[in-house]
Amino acid sequence: MKILRDSHEMCAWVRETRRTGLSIGLVPTMGNLHEGHMSLVRLSCRAADATVVSLFVNPIQFGPGEDFSSYPRTFDADVEKCRAEGVDVLFAPEAGALYEPDHSTYVEESMLSDGFCGVFRPGHFRGVCTVVAKLFNLVQPDVAVFGEKDIQQLRVIERMVRDLSYPIRILSGPTVREPDGLALSSRNRYLSDGNRKQAARIFAALQQARRTYADGERDAEVLCRAAAAVLSVAPDLRTEYLVVVDDRTLITRKKADPPARLLLAARLGKTRLIDNLRLDVPG
Ligand code: AMP
DSSP states (O other), rough: OEEEEEHHHHHHHHHHHHHHHHOEEEEESSOOHHHHHHHHHHHHHHHHSSEEEEEEGGGGGOTTSSSSSTTOOHHHHHHHHHHHTSSSSEEEOOOOHHHOTTTTOOOOOOOSSSSSSHHHSSSSSHHHHHHHHHHHHHOOOOOOEEEEGGGHHHHHHHHHHHHHTOOOOEEOOOOOOOSSSSOOOOGGGGHHHHHHHHHHHHHHHHHHHHHHHTTTTOOOHHHHHHHHHTTTSSTTTEEEEEEEETTTTTBOBOOOOOOOOEEEEEEEETEEEEEEESSSSOO
């Protein structure tokens, strides 16, 4: 496995790999790799001849007061995980290798980015789109893999790829969870023991809504209330949004006709957690 630190090395590898006719898969990450990330790596390894994992804590997708400086950085462990999975290139640029001090060009998706996390994290998706566009330009992947855990991000990237005509196939992988249902996330390590227990209510709430849906309920408000009742058992959990959307367009629904997805964001102390579940797909 090659570990590449700058864009020129990355481009040279891409040129050489393309010359030999191999297809390229890309898995963009911010490191601190867990099973969720590695499940996407496996998808890429199956879909493409060579896989690049990018590892970059992207400063421009963090707002003021967010956790950019405290975000967990575990480079050596990440290297070992990628090596064990047969990754071809770990692209881990320094911040300065991707952004010049006077960087002033951004990519903005202006419809799907607006609601939900876009409200609570202004500028977040602009930062995500910009770094993903840069990675696409540098790595020129045939396929790129993203997690359904961050469903809004996935839909925004799919839209960006369509609207900007990137010749890239976007693949997505299901959310990998802890045994109690909490979605794996680098931010879970911020949780105190007490908050960690409460965090399990997030998935329990989503499941409760899905059960209510399976019983025939289609009124979005009733489905959200069923989830909220489960969340209310966790005294420190503050819901930011809890909403039924169309799975493809992310437009809010009053009636949960398929394909319907429930989106949830909540804070536990300073930790912000997001999760989502398809209501019309049994799991
Ligand atoms: P991050 O490093 O948090 O930016 O995530 C990198 C990629 O991993 C994104 O496409 C995420 O959606 C995906 N991801 C994060 N957590 C999970 C999870 N628990 N299961 C599956 N994919 C995940």
